[in-house]
Amino acid sequence: MQQEYDVVVIGAGFGGPVAAKKCAGAGLKTLLLERSENPGEKVVSGLTIPIYGFLFGPPFIRDGNPPVERPVDGIRNYVIYDVKAGDIEIVEMRIPRPLSPIFAFGYNAYCKPFCTWEAEQAVNAGAELRTCTTVIDFIKEDGYIKGVVTDNGETIRSRIVINSEGSQGILAVKAGVRDKYPPQAISLADTYDYDCPKEVIDRVFGHTLRFCWGFDELKIAPPLGHGNGLMSWPYRNSIHWMQDQCLAMGDGYVPNLRRLFDEYHENITTQLPWWRDEIAPSAKLRARMWEGFEIFVGLDDRLRNMPNYTDGMILVGDTAGLESTGLCDGVPTAWFSADIAADVAIEAIRAMDFSAKFLERYNRRIKAHTIIQWAITNKGRWNLRKAQESHDRKELRARINHQFGPGILTHAGTPLVKSLLHAIRKDPLVIMKWARMFPRYYYNWEHECSSGDRRPIDKQKKRSSGIGWVLFDSLVILFSPVNWAAAWLLEPLAGVVNPLIKVFLPAVELGLGVSIRMEPLFSPVTRWMIDSVKQADPSTFSVSK
Amino acid sequence: MARTSERFPGVEWIGDTGVFIKIDEKKCTGCGNCLKVCLGGCFEIENKLARIRSLDECMECASCWYVCGEEAIDFSWPPGGTGYRSDWG
Numbered sequence: 188m189q190q191e192y193d194v195v196v197i198g199a200g201f202g203g204p205v206a207a208k209k210c211a212g213a214g215l216k217t218l219l220l221e222r223s224e225n226p227g228e229k230v231v232s233g234l235t236i237p238i239y240g241f242l243f244g245p246p247f248i249r250d251g252n253p254p255v256e257r258p259v260d261g262i263r264n265y266v267i268y269d270v271k272a273g274d275i276e277i278v279e280m281r282i283p284r285p286l287s288p289i290f291a292f293g294y295n296a297y298c299k300p301f302c303t304w305e306a307e308q309a310v311n312a313g314a315e316l317r318t319c320t321t322v323i324d325f326i327k328e329d330g331y332i333k334g335v336v337t338d339n340g341e342t343i344r345s346r347i348v349i350n351s352e353g354s355q356g357i358l359a360v361k362a363g364v365r366d367k368y369p370p371q372a373i374s375l376a377d378t379y380d381y382d383c384p385k386e387v388i389d390r391v392f393g394h395t396l397r398f399c400w401g402f403d404e405l406k407i408a409p410p411l412g413h414g415n416g417l418m419s420w421p422y423r424n425s426i427h428w429m430q431d432q433c434l435a436m437g438d439g440y441v442p443n444l445r446r447l448f449d450e451y452h453e454n455i456t457t458q459l460p461w462w463r464d465e466i467a468p469s470a471k472l473r474a475r476m477w478e479g480f481e482i483f484v485g486l487d488d489r490l491r492n493m494p495n496y497t498d499g500m501i502l503v504g505d506t507a508g509l510e511s512t513g514l515c516d517g518v519p520t521a522w523f524s525a526d527i528a529a530d531v532a533i534e535a536i537r538a539m540d541f542s543a544k545f546l547e548r549y550n551r552r553i554k555a556h557t558i559i560q561w562a563i564t565n566k567g568r569w570n571l572r573k574a575q576e577s578h579d580r581k582e583l584r585a586r587i588n589h590q591f592g593p594g595i596l597t598h599a600g601t602p603l604v605k606s607l608l609h610a611i612r613k614d615p616l617v618i619m620k621w622a623r624m625f626p627r628y629y630y631n632w633e634h635e636c637s638s639g640d641r642r643p644i645d646k647q648k649k650r651s652s653g654i655g656w657v658l659f660d661s662l663v664i665l666f667s668p669v670n671w672a673a674a675w676l677l678e679p680l681a682g683v684v685n686p687l688i689k690v691f692l693p694a695v696e697l698g699l700g701v702s703i704r705m706e707p708l709f710s711p712v713t714r715w716m717i718d719s720v721k722q723a724d725p726s727t728f729s730v731s732k
Numbered sequence: 733m734a735r736t737s738e739r740f741p742g743v744e745w746i747g748d749t750g751v752f753i754k755i756d757e758k759k760c761t762g763c764g765n766c767l768k769v770c771l772g773g774c775f776e777i778e779n780k781l782a783r784i785r786s787l788d789e790c791m792e793c794a795s796c797w798y799v800c801g802e803e804a805i806d807f808s809w810p811p812g813g814t815g816y817r818s819d820w821g
């Protein structure tokens with residue numbers, strides 16, 4: 188039986204539902220196809236979704252109520268020179284109290300509930316979701332992709348296909364749009380999930396991720412620059428633990444990851460003092476799984492510039508090679524690209540032009556997207572291998588600081604400030620939405636921790652009447668012409684932010700260090716902020732649609 | 733219907749996946765790269781060539797496909813609704 192849609196979206200992972208929701212919301216007949224039974228249950232991830240994904244990504248996520256496992260305030264890096272002798276240095280980059288944990292650096296989440304929530308939003312907007320369906324091929328006519336063929340033998344016609352099938356891009360390779368990635372560009376992530384009481388996680392991690400790095404011969408983490416070392420994420424009452432390494436080294440040698448991963452895992456969990464003494468006694472292994480991701484695709488000119496569209500099809504997220512080479516996050520770029528893809532699909536349907544020539548505008552917008560381009564061209568992690576080559580402690584520390592410590596501001600400053608100004612220029616009232624997002628996410632998280640219930644806010648669409656918010660909103664509205672003008676004037680100048688931070692980095696580091704040390708002084712304020720959010724009427728954080 | 737594994741807790745394998753990874757014997761050189769990167773132990777070497785031992789603990793990561801320089805591995809997804817799943821990814 189043949190079926191017809193305006194848009195078929197392949198994959199209900201992180202990106203697909205965003206595209207499906209926007210297309211359906213624009214009145215297009217949209218079908219979202221997913222091979223697993225429930226969205227997200229075949230997706231393996233970290234997972235901290237960095238804050239820029241929420242601030243500058245799809246409005247329904249920013250203004251919504253997705254299931255998060257813990258707000259995160261930053262990263263604490265353990266730079267390990269000699270684990271047995273306890274020769275370990277700490278490099279920390281986090282938002283200090285009392286701003287955090289309400290003003291977060293990102294949010295941790297499990298893939299299944301998050302992707303399911305996203306897919307529900309797409310369905311609520313009118314998209315049709317079909318799970319347990321693997322797309323095995325495309326319908327091709329006159330060189331155009333005109334729909335998909337599924338493993339049930341169905342042929343589904345569509346005007347345009349948005350392909351969000353994930354990092355392997357099997358269909359994109361099969362269709363001849365992209366090449367299979369070389370194993371040097373792919374990192375295999377060996378992931379463990381530990382059950383651990385919330386009190387222990389609160390005490391040991393708080394809201395901070397813990398990453399570990401060491402010279403290769405220590406075998407406490409995957410080789411520097413060929414993966415991510417070791418990363419651990421505090422969730423609500425579990426810890427996610429991930430080590431990953433490229434499938435092949437620079438010279439093409441394929442290491443025996445099966446053996447090495449077991450060895451690294453054993454070494455670090457038995458030798459690293461805080462894990463061994465504070466976590467291991469109360470943590471119980473709940474799951475182990477693995478997945479690959481295209482860690483270094485963005486750093487290779489040929490791979491980065493492979494087509495992300497063809498006649499009748501647009502590729503988004505991991506399928507378009509948009510995994511960040513710096514922080515190893517791919518969710519924000521999947522969201523941004525899915526959002527852009529939906530815009531282009533809507534425009535193509537209006538113009539009734541699905542040619543590659545028309546869809547080229549998608550590529551142009553991806554290339555012009557400040558955060559996507561920063562994320563996929565950042566060499567900080569790749570360059571860690573230079574610290575291994577020199578075997579110099581100072582260099583290792585400096586490179587970790589540059590990529591995962593306060594030094595990140597010397598390259599993330601401009602893209603972040605530029606995106607912030609751009610968003611304000613487009614809509615000065617977005618500030619009201621940002622201001623509500625943080626307490627809403629925090630409230631939801633606290634609520635779910637204490638009651639175990641799913642978040643109640645979605646049901647409460649009432650507009651806030653809280654006097655503080657009325658005042659705040661009035662100021663934002665009053666100053667919106669000024670904010671718009673300031674953003675318009677300053678956006679072209681955002682390029683100076685990185686060099687400025689570079690000059691003042693020692694001062695920034697000092698300021699950050701001092702404010703972290705002074706946190707105990709602020710505990711009453713922190714407590715007050717948290718209590719005010721916890722006890723607030725949740726409808727005060729909702730955004731009217 | 734769902735299978736679990738003692739080695740890999742927290743993961744289930746649903747239904748009958750069929751053989752969704754195939755090795756072309758004519759192209760395989762027996763280099764063993766697929767064995768080295770497969771954490772699920774799906775491959776073995778027999779008569780100096782790789783062959784599928786079992787896909788029972790395959791997590792569909794496609795690492796075998798990436799590291800096969802000879803293009804001897806044909807990787808496709810298992811039928812919809814079958815294969816690996818987890819609540820903890």
Ligand SMILES: Cc1cc2nc3c(=O)[nH]c(=O)nc-3n(C[C@H](O)[C@H](O)[C@H](O)COP(=O)(O)OP(=O)(O)OC[C@H]3O[C@@H](n4cnc5c(N)ncnc54)[C@H](O)[C@@H]3O)c2cc1C
Pocket residue numbers: 197198199200201202203220221222223226227229230231232233234235236237320321322323351352353354358376378429478479480503504505506510515516517518519521809
């Ligand atoms: C171990 C690990 C840790 C990570 N950590 C982080 C992190 O901390 N922060 C972060 O932001 N990102 C992280 N990432 C990256 C992030 O998970 C991805 O970038 C993101 O999932 C990409 O979204 P996507 O929509 O492109 O693809 P996916 O989310 O992978 O979705 C693809 C979907 O398509 C489905 N599918 C595939 N083929 C077919 C087909 N033929 N027919 C039907 N359905 C199909 C899949 O089942 C899947 O649901 C991590 C990735 C891994 C592997």
